[in-house]
Amino acid sequence: MTRDGTETVSAPTAVLIAGPTASGKSSLAVKLAEMVDGVIINADSMQIYDQMAILSARPTPEEMGSIEHRLYGYVSPSERYSVGRWLDDAVEVIADVRSKGQCPILVGGTGLYFKALTEGLNAVPEVPEDVHDYWQGELERLGRPEALYTILSVRDPDMAVRLEPRDGHRILRALEILDATGKSLLEWQGSEDLRHDPVVAAGATKLVLCPPREDIYAKIEARFDQMVELGGVAEAVRLHDMGLSPDLPAMKAIGIAHLAAFDRGEMPFDEAIRLCKRDTRRYAKRQMTWLRNQMGSWPSYDNADDAIRGFRNLIEGSWTRV
Template sequence: MPDLKQAVLIAGPTASGKSALALALAERLGGTIVNADSMQVYAGLRVLTARPTAEEESRAPHVLYGHVDAAEIYSTGRWLRETAGAIADVTAAGRLPIVVGGTGLYFKVLTEGLAAVPEIPAEVRSSVRERLARDGVSALYADLTVRDPVIAARLMPLDRSRIARALEVVLATGRSLSDWHGEGTQPALAPERTVRVFVTLGRAELVSRIEARFAAMLQAGARDEVRALAARNLDPLLPAMKAHGVPWLIRHLKGEISLDEASAGSIMDTRRYAKRQHTWFRGQMKDWPLVPADQALARVLTDIGR
Protein backbone atom coordinates (compact mmCIF):
# COMPACT_ATOMS: atom_id res chain seq x y z
CA MET A 1 0.00 0.00 0.00
CA PRO A 2 1.32 3.47 -0.86
CA ASP A 3 2.87 5.39 2.03
CA LEU A 4 2.12 8.94 0.91
CA LYS A 5 -1.38 8.81 -0.51
CA GLN A 6 -4.52 8.41 1.58
CA ALA A 7 -6.90 7.49 -1.21
CA VAL A 8 -7.59 7.27 -4.93
CA LEU A 9 -10.53 9.35 -6.17
CA ILE A 10 -12.12 8.42 -9.51
CA ALA A 11 -14.83 10.58 -11.05
CA GLY A 12 -16.24 10.89 -14.55
CA PRO A 13 -19.47 10.90 -16.55
CA THR A 14 -21.85 7.98 -16.40
CA ALA A 15 -20.84 4.96 -18.52
CA SER A 16 -17.23 6.14 -18.81
CA GLY A 17 -15.77 3.00 -17.22
CA LYS A 18 -15.11 4.37 -13.71
CA SER A 19 -16.24 1.21 -11.91
CA ALA A 20 -14.11 -1.06 -14.09
CA LEU A 21 -11.10 1.15 -13.41
CA ALA A 22 -11.76 1.11 -9.68
CA LEU A 23 -12.05 -2.69 -9.67
CA ALA A 24 -8.83 -3.13 -11.63
CA LEU A 25 -7.01 -0.86 -9.16
CA ALA A 26 -8.55 -2.56 -6.13
CA GLU A 27 -7.39 -5.97 -7.31
CA ARG A 28 -3.91 -4.69 -8.13
CA LEU A 29 -3.33 -2.47 -5.09
CA GLY A 30 -5.29 -4.21 -2.34
CA GLY A 31 -8.03 -1.62 -2.31
CA THR A 32 -11.58 -1.27 -1.04
CA ILE A 33 -14.06 0.52 -3.31
CA VAL A 34 -16.16 3.26 -1.69
CA ASN A 35 -19.27 4.47 -3.51
CA ALA A 36 -19.57 8.14 -4.53
CA ASP A 37 -22.72 7.88 -6.63
CA SER A 38 -25.91 9.34 -5.16
CA MET A 39 -28.17 6.80 -6.89
CA GLN A 40 -26.13 3.67 -6.26
CA VAL A 41 -26.75 3.99 -2.53
CA TYR A 42 -30.37 2.91 -3.01
CA ALA A 43 -31.46 -0.69 -2.52
CA GLY A 44 -33.59 -2.33 -5.17
CA LEU A 45 -32.01 -0.55 -8.13
CA ARG A 46 -28.81 -2.50 -8.69
CA VAL A 47 -29.40 -2.93 -12.43
CA LEU A 48 -30.86 0.45 -13.32
CA THR A 49 -28.22 2.46 -11.43
CA ALA A 50 -25.37 0.32 -12.82
CA ARG A 51 -24.18 -0.80 -9.40
CA PRO A 52 -21.36 -3.35 -9.37
CA THR A 53 -22.62 -6.88 -9.93
CA ALA A 54 -22.42 -9.59 -7.29
CA GLU A 55 -19.52 -11.12 -9.21
CA GLU A 56 -17.64 -7.81 -9.23
CA GLU A 57 -18.29 -7.34 -5.52
CA SER A 58 -16.77 -10.77 -4.88
CA ARG A 59 -13.49 -9.65 -6.46
CA ALA A 60 -12.85 -6.72 -4.08
CA PRO A 61 -14.59 -5.23 -1.04
CA HIS A 62 -17.27 -2.62 -1.85
CA VAL A 63 -18.91 -0.32 0.69
CA LEU A 64 -21.84 2.14 0.73
CA TYR A 65 -23.70 0.45 -2.11
CA GLY A 66 -27.42 -0.37 -1.91
CA HIS A 67 -27.70 0.36 1.81
CA VAL A 68 -30.45 3.02 1.72
CA ASP A 69 -34.17 2.40 1.27
CA ALA A 70 -35.82 4.13 -1.70
CA ALA A 71 -38.26 5.87 0.66
CA GLU A 72 -35.39 7.84 2.23
CA ILE A 73 -33.72 11.08 1.15
CA TYR A 74 -30.00 10.46 1.33
CA SER A 75 -28.16 13.69 2.04
CA THR A 76 -24.67 14.81 1.09
CA GLY A 77 -23.93 15.27 4.80
CA ARG A 78 -24.81 11.66 5.55
CA TRP A 79 -22.67 10.46 2.66
CA LEU A 80 -19.73 12.48 3.95
CA ARG A 81 -20.07 11.08 7.48
CA GLU A 82 -20.38 7.51 6.26
CA THR A 83 -17.54 7.88 3.77
CA ALA A 84 -15.19 9.44 6.31
CA GLY A 85 -15.88 6.50 8.61
CA ALA A 86 -15.44 4.00 5.79
CA ILE A 87 -12.12 5.52 4.73
CA ALA A 88 -10.87 5.36 8.31
CA ASP A 89 -11.90 1.70 8.60
CA VAL A 90 -10.37 0.76 5.25
CA THR A 91 -7.11 2.50 6.09
CA ALA A 92 -6.96 0.89 9.53
CA ALA A 93 -7.34 -2.50 7.86
CA GLY A 94 -4.26 -1.78 5.74
CA ARG A 95 -6.16 -1.36 2.49
CA LEU A 96 -6.31 1.53 0.01
CA PRO A 97 -9.60 3.46 -0.18
CA ILE A 98 -10.70 3.91 -3.81
CA VAL A 99 -13.61 6.35 -3.94
CA VAL A 100 -15.50 6.15 -7.24
CA GLY A 101 -18.66 7.69 -8.63
CA GLY A 102 -20.23 10.40 -10.71
CA THR A 103 -21.65 12.71 -8.05
CA GLY A 104 -19.35 15.71 -8.22
CA LEU A 105 -20.65 17.33 -5.06
CA TYR A 106 -19.58 14.29 -3.05
CA PHE A 107 -15.97 14.70 -4.14
CA LYS A 108 -16.12 18.42 -3.52
CA VAL A 109 -17.23 18.07 0.10
CA LEU A 110 -14.82 15.19 0.67
CA THR A 111 -11.81 17.33 -0.26
CA GLU A 112 -13.07 20.83 0.57
CA GLY A 113 -15.48 20.36 3.50
CA LEU A 114 -19.22 20.77 3.84
CA ALA A 115 -21.34 23.78 4.68
CA ALA A 116 -22.63 23.36 8.24
CA VAL A 117 -26.33 23.25 7.37
CA PRO A 118 -28.20 21.41 10.15
CA GLU A 119 -30.52 18.50 9.45
CA ILE A 120 -33.89 19.70 8.17
CA PRO A 121 -36.86 18.45 10.26
CA ALA A 122 -38.97 15.92 8.41
CA GLU A 123 -42.11 18.00 8.82
CA VAL A 124 -40.50 21.02 7.14
CA ARG A 125 -39.25 18.93 4.25
CA SER A 126 -42.65 17.27 3.81
CA SER A 127 -44.44 20.60 3.88
CA VAL A 128 -42.20 22.07 1.18
CA ARG A 129 -42.52 18.98 -1.01
CA GLU A 130 -46.30 19.03 -0.66
CA ARG A 131 -46.36 22.69 -1.70
CA LEU A 132 -44.15 21.91 -4.66
CA ALA A 133 -46.48 19.15 -5.82
CA ARG A 134 -49.61 21.24 -5.22
CA ASP A 135 -48.58 24.74 -6.29
CA GLY A 136 -45.67 24.15 -8.63
CA VAL A 137 -42.08 25.37 -8.67
CA SER A 138 -42.94 28.95 -9.65
CA ALA A 139 -44.84 29.51 -6.39
CA LEU A 140 -41.92 28.20 -4.35
CA TYR A 141 -39.46 30.32 -6.29
CA ALA A 142 -41.57 33.42 -5.64
CA ASP A 143 -41.57 32.60 -1.91
CA LEU A 144 -37.80 32.04 -1.98
CA THR A 145 -37.15 35.41 -3.63
CA VAL A 146 -38.80 37.05 -0.60
CA ARG A 147 -37.24 34.89 2.11
CA ASP A 148 -33.76 34.40 0.59
CA PRO A 149 -33.20 36.72 -2.37
CA VAL A 150 -29.43 36.06 -2.44
CA ILE A 151 -29.82 32.36 -3.11
CA ALA A 152 -32.87 32.86 -5.34
CA ALA A 153 -30.81 35.07 -7.62
CA ARG A 154 -28.28 32.25 -8.08
CA LEU A 155 -30.86 29.62 -9.05
CA MET A 156 -32.72 28.94 -12.26
CA PRO A 157 -36.44 29.65 -11.68
CA LEU A 158 -37.42 26.09 -12.66
CA ASP A 159 -34.74 24.24 -10.67
CA ARG A 160 -37.17 22.28 -8.51
CA SER A 161 -34.69 20.43 -6.30
CA ARG A 162 -32.43 23.37 -5.43
CA ILE A 163 -35.32 25.78 -4.91
CA ALA A 164 -37.03 23.34 -2.57
CA ARG A 165 -33.77 22.74 -0.70
CA ALA A 166 -33.06 26.45 -0.25
CA LEU A 167 -36.60 27.09 0.97
CA GLU A 168 -36.37 24.19 3.43
CA VAL A 169 -33.19 25.66 4.92
CA VAL A 170 -34.53 29.17 5.41
CA LEU A 171 -37.82 27.90 6.84
CA ALA A 172 -36.12 25.47 9.24
CA THR A 173 -33.27 27.71 10.39
CA GLY A 174 -34.35 31.27 9.71
CA ARG A 175 -31.05 31.80 7.88
CA SER A 176 -30.09 31.97 4.24
CA LEU A 177 -28.34 29.00 2.72
CA SER A 178 -25.59 31.45 1.74
CA ASP A 179 -25.01 32.18 5.45
CA TRP A 180 -24.55 28.50 6.22
CA HIS A 181 -22.10 28.09 3.34
CA GLY A 182 -19.62 30.23 5.25
CA GLU A 183 -19.60 27.85 8.23
CA GLY A 184 -18.27 24.58 6.95
CA THR A 185 -16.55 21.45 8.16
CA GLN A 186 -12.94 20.58 7.49
CA PRO A 187 -12.28 18.28 4.51
CA ALA A 188 -12.12 14.58 5.30
CA LEU A 189 -9.21 14.13 2.89
CA ALA A 190 -6.39 16.54 2.13
CA PRO A 191 -6.37 16.91 -1.68
CA GLU A 192 -2.59 16.69 -1.85
CA ARG A 193 -2.74 13.28 -0.17
CA THR A 194 -4.95 11.85 -2.89
CA VAL A 195 -4.62 10.68 -6.47
CA ARG A 196 -7.50 12.14 -8.47
CA VAL A 197 -8.69 11.50 -12.01
CA PHE A 198 -11.73 12.51 -14.01
CA VAL A 199 -12.20 9.81 -16.65
CA THR A 200 -13.15 11.10 -20.10
CA LEU A 201 -14.40 9.58 -23.35
CA GLY A 202 -15.10 10.97 -26.79
CA ARG A 203 -18.72 12.02 -27.25
CA ALA A 204 -19.58 9.38 -29.85
CA GLU A 205 -18.12 6.54 -27.78
CA LEU A 206 -19.83 7.75 -24.62
CA VAL A 207 -23.22 7.91 -26.37
CA SER A 208 -22.68 4.43 -27.78
CA ARG A 209 -21.87 3.10 -24.31
CA ILE A 210 -24.93 4.74 -22.77
CA GLU A 211 -27.19 3.22 -25.43
CA ALA A 212 -25.65 -0.24 -25.13
CA ARG A 213 -25.76 -0.16 -21.36
CA PHE A 214 -29.44 0.72 -21.22
CA ALA A 215 -30.27 -2.12 -23.61
CA ALA A 216 -28.29 -4.46 -21.34
CA MET A 217 -30.13 -3.10 -18.29
CA LEU A 218 -33.47 -4.03 -19.87
CA GLN A 219 -32.18 -7.53 -20.58
CA ALA A 220 -30.93 -7.84 -16.98
CA GLY A 221 -34.26 -7.00 -15.34
CA ALA A 222 -34.51 -3.21 -15.08
CA ARG A 223 -38.26 -3.31 -15.72
CA ASP A 224 -38.76 -5.73 -12.84
CA GLU A 225 -36.85 -3.38 -10.53
CA VAL A 226 -39.02 -0.45 -11.57
CA ARG A 227 -42.21 -2.50 -11.30
CA ALA A 228 -41.36 -3.38 -7.69
CA LEU A 229 -40.50 0.24 -6.93
CA ALA A 230 -43.69 1.58 -8.50
CA ALA A 231 -45.78 -0.87 -6.47
CA ARG A 232 -44.70 0.94 -3.29
CA ASN A 233 -46.50 4.16 -4.38
CA LEU A 234 -43.69 6.36 -3.11
CA ASP A 235 -43.52 10.14 -3.48
CA PRO A 236 -42.38 10.77 -7.10
CA LEU A 237 -40.15 13.60 -5.84
CA LEU A 238 -37.95 11.20 -3.87
CA PRO A 239 -34.45 10.90 -5.35
CA ALA A 240 -34.75 7.17 -6.05
CA MET A 241 -37.96 7.79 -8.00
CA LYS A 242 -36.06 10.17 -10.27
CA ALA A 243 -33.17 7.82 -11.07
CA HIS A 244 -32.51 7.74 -14.80
CA GLY A 245 -34.96 5.39 -16.42
CA VAL A 246 -37.38 5.12 -13.50
CA PRO A 247 -39.96 7.77 -14.58
CA TRP A 248 -39.91 6.62 -18.19
CA LEU A 249 -40.24 2.92 -17.36
CA ILE A 250 -43.06 3.65 -14.91
CA ARG A 251 -44.93 5.35 -17.75
CA HIS A 252 -44.24 2.32 -19.94
CA LEU A 253 -45.48 -0.11 -17.29
CA LYS A 254 -48.68 1.96 -16.99
CA GLY A 255 -49.24 1.54 -20.72
CA GLU A 256 -48.76 5.24 -21.48
CA ILE A 257 -45.77 4.83 -23.80
CA SER A 258 -44.01 2.03 -25.65
CA LEU A 259 -40.78 0.42 -24.48
CA ASP A 260 -38.94 2.06 -27.36
CA GLU A 261 -40.21 5.49 -26.23
CA ALA A 262 -39.23 4.76 -22.63
CA SER A 263 -35.77 3.67 -23.75
CA ALA A 264 -35.28 6.75 -25.92
CA GLY A 265 -36.32 9.07 -23.09
CA SER A 266 -34.11 7.31 -20.57
CA ILE A 267 -31.11 7.39 -22.87
CA MET A 268 -31.59 11.07 -23.64
CA ASP A 269 -31.83 11.91 -19.93
CA THR A 270 -28.62 9.97 -19.31
CA ARG A 271 -26.81 11.71 -22.18
CA ARG A 272 -27.80 15.12 -20.82
CA TYR A 273 -26.69 14.11 -17.34
CA ALA A 274 -23.29 12.98 -18.64
CA LYS A 275 -22.85 16.38 -20.28
CA ARG A 276 -23.77 18.16 -17.04
CA GLN A 277 -21.30 16.01 -15.09
CA HIS A 278 -18.46 17.02 -17.40
CA THR A 279 -19.45 20.70 -17.30
CA TRP A 280 -19.77 20.71 -13.51
CA PHE A 281 -16.33 19.22 -12.95
CA ARG A 282 -14.67 21.62 -15.36
CA GLY A 283 -16.23 24.51 -13.49
CA GLN A 284 -16.02 23.30 -9.89
CA MET A 285 -13.01 20.96 -9.73
CA LYS A 286 -10.51 22.65 -11.99
CA ASP A 287 -7.47 21.03 -10.39
CA TRP A 288 -8.61 17.49 -11.28
CA PRO A 289 -6.78 16.04 -14.31
CA LEU A 290 -9.03 14.97 -17.17
CA VAL A 291 -7.68 11.60 -18.31
CA PRO A 292 -8.88 9.54 -21.31
CA ALA A 293 -10.40 6.23 -20.21
CA ASP A 294 -7.78 4.12 -21.96
CA GLN A 295 -4.98 5.96 -20.13
CA ALA A 296 -6.55 6.20 -16.68
CA LEU A 297 -5.17 2.97 -15.18
CA ALA A 298 -1.59 3.79 -16.16
CA ARG A 299 -2.01 7.39 -14.95
CA VAL A 300 -3.21 6.36 -11.49
CA LEU A 301 -0.50 3.73 -11.08
CA THR A 302 2.13 6.29 -12.05
CA ASP A 303 0.76 8.95 -9.73
CA ILE A 304 0.58 6.54 -6.85
CA GLY A 305 4.10 5.25 -7.46
CA ARG A 306 3.39 1.80 -8.84
Protein backbone atom coordinates (compact mmCIF):
# COMPACT_ATOMS: atom_id res chain seq x y z
CA MET A 1 0.00 0.00 0.00
CA THR A 2 1.16 3.58 -0.61
CA ARG A 3 1.21 6.23 2.11
CA ASP A 4 -2.32 7.33 1.19
CA GLY A 5 -3.70 3.80 1.23
CA THR A 6 -3.73 3.29 -2.55
CA GLU A 7 -3.11 -0.31 -3.57
CA THR A 8 0.26 -0.76 -5.27
CA VAL A 9 1.28 -3.29 -7.89
CA SER A 10 4.54 -4.96 -8.76
CA ALA A 11 6.69 -2.40 -10.60
CA PRO A 12 9.03 -2.61 -13.58
CA THR A 13 12.64 -1.47 -13.27
CA ALA A 14 11.62 1.99 -14.50
CA VAL A 15 8.81 3.77 -16.28
CA LEU A 16 9.52 6.23 -19.10
CA ILE A 17 6.81 8.68 -20.13
CA ALA A 18 7.55 10.81 -23.19
CA GLY A 19 5.33 13.25 -25.00
CA PRO A 20 5.08 16.76 -26.43
CA THR A 21 4.54 19.83 -24.30
CA ALA A 22 1.01 20.28 -22.94
CA SER A 23 0.14 16.60 -23.44
CA GLY A 24 -0.60 15.90 -19.76
CA LYS A 25 2.54 13.89 -19.00
CA SER A 26 3.10 15.31 -15.54
CA SER A 27 -0.34 14.47 -14.18
CA LEU A 28 -0.18 11.01 -15.76
CA ALA A 29 3.18 10.41 -14.07
CA VAL A 30 1.67 11.24 -10.66
CA LYS A 31 -1.18 8.78 -11.20
CA LEU A 32 1.19 5.99 -12.25
CA ALA A 33 3.55 6.76 -9.36
CA GLU A 34 0.65 6.24 -6.97
CA MET A 35 0.19 2.75 -8.41
CA VAL A 36 3.78 1.55 -8.06
CA ASP A 37 5.26 3.60 -5.21
CA GLY A 38 7.16 5.64 -7.75
CA VAL A 39 9.44 8.66 -7.60
CA ILE A 40 9.13 11.06 -10.55
CA ILE A 41 12.38 12.17 -12.20
CA ASN A 42 12.43 15.11 -14.59
CA ALA A 43 13.48 14.48 -18.20
CA ASP A 44 12.72 17.95 -19.55
CA SER A 45 15.64 20.20 -20.48
CA MET A 46 13.93 23.42 -19.32
CA GLN A 47 12.29 22.23 -16.10
CA ILE A 48 15.75 21.59 -14.61
CA TYR A 49 16.30 25.35 -14.19
CA ASP A 50 15.39 27.39 -11.17
CA GLN A 51 13.89 30.88 -11.54
CA MET A 52 11.70 29.75 -14.45
CA ALA A 53 9.00 27.60 -12.91
CA ILE A 54 6.21 29.34 -14.84
CA LEU A 55 7.68 29.55 -18.35
CA SER A 56 8.95 25.96 -18.21
CA ALA A 57 5.52 24.73 -17.02
CA ARG A 58 7.14 22.99 -14.07
CA PRO A 59 4.58 21.03 -12.00
CA THR A 60 3.35 23.04 -9.03
CA PRO A 61 3.49 21.65 -5.49
CA GLU A 62 -0.25 21.06 -5.71
CA GLU A 63 0.18 19.08 -8.94
CA MET A 64 3.02 17.05 -7.44
CA GLY A 65 0.79 16.01 -4.55
CA SER A 66 2.44 13.58 -2.15
CA ILE A 67 4.73 12.10 -4.82
CA GLU A 68 8.44 12.83 -4.56
CA HIS A 69 9.83 14.72 -7.58
CA ARG A 70 13.55 14.88 -8.39
CA LEU A 71 15.74 16.95 -10.77
CA TYR A 72 13.32 19.86 -10.98
CA GLY A 73 14.46 23.48 -10.63
CA TYR A 74 17.95 22.70 -9.33
CA VAL A 75 20.24 24.27 -11.98
CA SER A 76 21.03 27.98 -12.34
CA PRO A 77 20.10 29.53 -15.72
CA SER A 78 23.68 30.82 -15.84
CA GLU A 79 25.01 27.26 -16.20
CA ARG A 80 25.76 25.69 -19.56
CA TYR A 81 23.93 22.47 -18.78
CA SER A 82 24.08 19.54 -21.20
CA VAL A 83 22.54 16.15 -21.86
CA GLY A 84 25.74 14.58 -20.50
CA ARG A 85 25.42 16.35 -17.17
CA TRP A 86 21.74 15.46 -16.96
CA LEU A 87 22.57 11.80 -17.60
CA ASP A 88 25.16 11.88 -14.80
CA ASP A 89 22.55 13.32 -12.44
CA ALA A 90 19.81 10.95 -13.59
CA VAL A 91 22.01 7.87 -13.13
CA GLU A 92 22.72 8.91 -9.53
CA VAL A 93 19.06 9.61 -8.74
CA ILE A 94 17.79 6.40 -10.38
CA ALA A 95 20.24 4.37 -8.28
CA ASP A 96 19.11 6.17 -5.12
CA VAL A 97 15.42 5.57 -5.88
CA ARG A 98 15.99 1.90 -6.60
CA SER A 99 18.05 1.48 -3.41
CA LYS A 100 14.92 2.47 -1.46
CA GLY A 101 12.80 -0.13 -3.25
CA GLN A 102 10.88 2.46 -5.25
CA CYS A 103 10.26 2.74 -8.98
CA PRO A 104 11.90 5.57 -10.96
CA ILE A 105 9.42 7.24 -13.28
CA LEU A 106 11.13 9.49 -15.83
CA VAL A 107 8.88 12.00 -17.54
CA GLY A 108 9.55 14.78 -20.02
CA GLY A 109 9.63 15.94 -23.60
CA THR A 110 13.37 16.01 -24.30
CA GLY A 111 14.01 13.17 -26.70
CA LEU A 112 17.80 13.29 -26.34
CA TYR A 113 17.47 12.60 -22.62
CA PHE A 114 15.50 9.42 -23.26
CA LYS A 115 17.89 8.41 -26.03
CA ALA A 116 20.83 8.77 -23.64
CA LEU A 117 19.04 6.71 -20.98
CA THR A 118 18.12 3.84 -23.27
CA GLU A 119 21.06 3.75 -25.68
CA GLY A 120 23.93 5.30 -23.74
CA LEU A 121 25.87 8.45 -24.60
CA ASN A 122 29.29 8.82 -26.12
CA ALA A 123 31.87 9.85 -23.56
CA VAL A 124 32.51 13.30 -25.02
CA PRO A 125 34.09 15.47 -22.29
CA GLU A 126 32.58 18.76 -21.21
CA VAL A 127 34.00 21.81 -22.98
CA PRO A 128 35.76 24.33 -20.69
CA GLU A 129 33.93 27.64 -20.46
CA ASP A 130 36.87 29.63 -21.81
CA VAL A 131 36.99 27.48 -24.96
CA HIS A 132 33.28 27.93 -25.53
CA ASP A 133 33.51 31.67 -24.91
CA TYR A 134 36.36 31.98 -27.42
CA TRP A 135 34.46 30.35 -30.27
CA GLN A 136 31.23 32.11 -29.37
CA GLY A 137 33.17 35.36 -29.53
CA GLU A 138 34.59 34.40 -32.91
CA LEU A 139 31.09 33.70 -34.22
CA GLU A 140 29.91 37.12 -33.02
CA ARG A 141 33.02 38.86 -34.38
CA LEU A 142 32.82 37.24 -37.81
CA GLY A 143 29.08 37.74 -37.93
CA ARG A 144 28.09 34.67 -39.91
CA PRO A 145 28.36 30.90 -39.32
CA GLU A 146 29.75 30.36 -42.83
CA ALA A 147 32.99 32.03 -41.67
CA LEU A 148 33.38 29.48 -38.87
CA TYR A 149 32.51 26.74 -41.33
CA THR A 150 35.48 27.78 -43.45
CA ILE A 151 37.74 27.41 -40.40
CA LEU A 152 36.28 23.99 -39.61
CA SER A 153 36.70 22.89 -43.23
CA VAL A 154 40.44 23.52 -42.95
CA ARG A 155 40.94 22.06 -39.48
CA ASP A 156 38.49 19.14 -39.61
CA PRO A 157 37.29 18.57 -43.19
CA ASP A 158 35.71 15.17 -42.45
CA MET A 159 33.46 16.72 -39.82
CA ALA A 160 32.73 19.79 -41.91
CA VAL A 161 31.25 17.83 -44.81
CA ARG A 162 28.62 16.45 -42.43
CA LEU A 163 27.37 19.90 -41.45
CA GLU A 164 25.48 22.69 -43.15
CA PRO A 165 27.50 25.93 -43.53
CA ARG A 166 24.70 27.88 -41.84
CA ASP A 167 24.36 25.57 -38.83
CA GLY A 168 26.21 27.80 -36.40
CA HIS A 169 25.37 25.74 -33.30
CA ARG A 170 26.81 22.48 -34.62
CA ILE A 171 29.81 24.16 -36.24
CA LEU A 172 30.57 25.87 -32.94
CA ARG A 173 30.27 22.54 -31.12
CA ALA A 174 32.66 20.81 -33.55
CA LEU A 175 35.29 23.53 -33.14
CA GLU A 176 34.92 23.53 -29.35
CA ILE A 177 35.46 19.78 -29.11
CA LEU A 178 38.42 19.90 -31.47
CA ASP A 179 40.06 22.66 -29.44
CA ALA A 180 39.25 21.19 -26.03
CA THR A 181 40.27 17.59 -26.74
CA GLY A 182 42.51 17.61 -29.81
CA LYS A 183 40.15 15.07 -31.39
CA SER A 184 37.41 15.50 -33.95
CA LEU A 185 33.83 15.28 -32.77
CA LEU A 186 33.51 12.63 -35.45
CA GLU A 187 36.02 10.47 -33.56
CA TRP A 188 34.16 10.92 -30.30
CA GLN A 189 30.83 10.05 -31.92
CA GLY A 190 32.33 6.90 -33.42
CA SER A 191 33.87 5.77 -30.17
CA GLU A 192 32.41 2.79 -28.34
CA ASP A 193 33.27 4.38 -25.01
CA LEU A 194 30.08 5.48 -23.30
CA ARG A 195 29.59 8.02 -20.56
CA HIS A 196 27.26 5.46 -18.95
CA ASP A 197 25.96 2.15 -20.20
CA PRO A 198 22.25 2.20 -21.12
CA VAL A 199 20.56 2.83 -17.79
CA VAL A 200 17.00 1.62 -18.30
CA ALA A 201 17.25 -0.55 -21.40
CA ALA A 202 16.03 -3.79 -19.81
CA GLY A 203 12.77 -4.31 -17.96
CA ALA A 204 11.57 -0.74 -18.36
CA THR A 205 8.04 0.14 -19.38
CA LYS A 206 7.98 2.91 -21.98
CA LEU A 207 5.04 4.89 -23.26
CA VAL A 208 4.27 8.00 -25.27
CA LEU A 209 1.37 10.29 -24.38
CA CYS A 210 0.49 12.16 -27.55
CA PRO A 211 -3.05 13.53 -27.90
CA PRO A 212 -4.27 14.70 -31.34
CA ARG A 213 -2.46 17.79 -32.59
CA GLU A 214 -5.54 20.03 -32.37
CA ASP A 215 -5.94 19.10 -28.70
CA ILE A 216 -2.28 19.87 -28.00
CA TYR A 217 -2.57 23.25 -29.70
CA ALA A 218 -5.74 24.13 -27.76
CA LYS A 219 -4.02 23.22 -24.49
CA ILE A 220 -1.01 25.36 -25.46
CA GLU A 221 -3.27 28.37 -26.04
CA ALA A 222 -5.03 27.98 -22.69
CA ARG A 223 -1.88 27.15 -20.75
CA PHE A 224 0.09 30.14 -22.00
CA ASP A 225 -2.74 32.46 -20.99
CA GLN A 226 -2.58 30.88 -17.55
CA MET A 227 1.21 31.34 -17.44
CA VAL A 228 0.76 35.05 -18.03
CA GLU A 229 -1.85 35.26 -15.26
CA LEU A 230 0.53 33.49 -12.88
CA GLY A 231 3.33 36.00 -13.52
CA GLY A 232 5.02 34.80 -16.69
CA VAL A 233 5.89 38.32 -17.84
CA ALA A 234 7.63 39.17 -14.57
CA GLU A 235 9.55 35.88 -14.70
CA ALA A 236 10.70 36.57 -18.27
CA VAL A 237 11.82 40.07 -17.32
CA ARG A 238 13.79 38.80 -14.31
CA LEU A 239 15.58 36.25 -16.47
CA HIS A 240 16.30 38.78 -19.21
CA ASP A 241 17.59 41.32 -16.68
CA MET A 242 20.14 38.81 -15.36
CA GLY A 243 22.23 39.80 -18.38
CA LEU A 244 23.07 36.22 -19.31
CA SER A 245 24.46 35.23 -22.69
CA PRO A 246 21.59 34.57 -25.13
CA ASP A 247 23.32 31.38 -26.28
CA LEU A 248 22.92 29.73 -22.86
CA PRO A 249 20.37 26.89 -23.05
CA ALA A 250 18.09 28.41 -20.39
CA MET A 251 17.84 31.71 -22.25
CA LYS A 252 16.34 29.94 -25.25
CA ALA A 253 13.20 29.10 -23.28
CA ILE A 254 10.07 30.11 -25.15
CA GLY A 255 8.64 33.36 -23.84
CA ILE A 256 11.71 35.11 -22.45
CA ALA A 257 12.58 37.20 -25.51
CA HIS A 258 9.05 38.19 -26.57
CA LEU A 259 7.66 38.92 -23.09
CA ALA A 260 10.75 40.92 -22.12
CA ALA A 261 10.42 42.89 -25.37
CA PHE A 262 6.81 43.70 -24.46
CA ASP A 263 7.89 44.89 -21.01
CA ARG A 264 10.43 47.25 -22.62
CA GLY A 265 7.73 48.71 -24.84
CA GLU A 266 9.20 47.23 -28.01
CA MET A 267 6.21 45.02 -28.84
CA PRO A 268 2.43 45.15 -28.19
CA PHE A 269 1.17 42.70 -25.58
CA ASP A 270 -1.11 40.83 -28.00
CA GLU A 271 1.74 40.38 -30.47
CA ALA A 272 4.09 39.07 -27.79
CA ILE A 273 1.53 36.49 -26.68
CA ARG A 274 0.79 35.50 -30.28
CA LEU A 275 4.48 34.88 -30.98
CA CYS A 276 4.94 32.91 -27.76
CA LYS A 277 2.02 30.64 -28.59
CA ARG A 278 3.23 30.26 -32.17
CA ASP A 279 6.71 29.26 -30.99
CA THR A 280 5.24 26.78 -28.52
CA ARG A 281 3.11 25.17 -31.24
CA ARG A 282 6.19 24.86 -33.45
CA TYR A 283 8.12 23.32 -30.58
CA ALA A 284 5.34 20.79 -29.95
CA LYS A 285 5.31 19.92 -33.64
CA ARG A 286 9.06 19.23 -33.58
CA GLN A 287 8.60 17.05 -30.50
CA MET A 288 5.85 15.05 -32.18
CA THR A 289 8.05 14.51 -35.22
CA TRP A 290 10.88 13.27 -32.97
CA LEU A 291 8.55 10.91 -31.13
CA ARG A 292 7.21 9.50 -34.37
CA ASN A 293 10.67 9.00 -35.88
CA GLN A 294 12.71 8.03 -32.82
CA MET A 295 10.18 6.36 -30.51
CA GLY A 296 7.87 4.75 -33.00
CA SER A 297 8.15 1.38 -31.24
CA TRP A 298 6.95 2.77 -27.89
CA PRO A 299 3.25 2.18 -27.08
CA SER A 300 1.46 5.46 -27.76
CA TYR A 301 -1.78 6.74 -26.21
CA ASP A 302 -4.09 9.57 -27.20
CA ASN A 303 -5.12 10.33 -23.64
CA ALA A 304 -4.20 9.65 -20.04
CA ASP A 305 -7.16 7.36 -19.36
CA ASP A 306 -6.07 4.96 -22.11
CA ALA A 307 -2.48 5.12 -20.87
CA ILE A 308 -3.61 4.22 -17.34
CA ARG A 309 -5.67 1.31 -18.65
CA GLY A 310 -2.65 0.06 -20.55
CA PHE A 311 -0.52 0.50 -17.47
CA ARG A 312 -2.96 -1.55 -15.40
CA ASN A 313 -2.13 -4.54 -17.57
CA LEU A 314 0.61 -5.06 -15.02
CA ILE A 315 -2.00 -6.46 -12.67
CA GLU A 316 -2.63 -9.19 -15.23
CA GLY A 317 1.08 -9.76 -15.67
CA SER A 318 1.20 -8.24 -19.13
CA TRP A 319 3.53 -5.24 -19.02
CA THR A 320 4.32 -3.94 -22.45
CA ARG A 321 8.10 -3.78 -22.73
CA VAL A 322 10.22 -2.62 -25.67
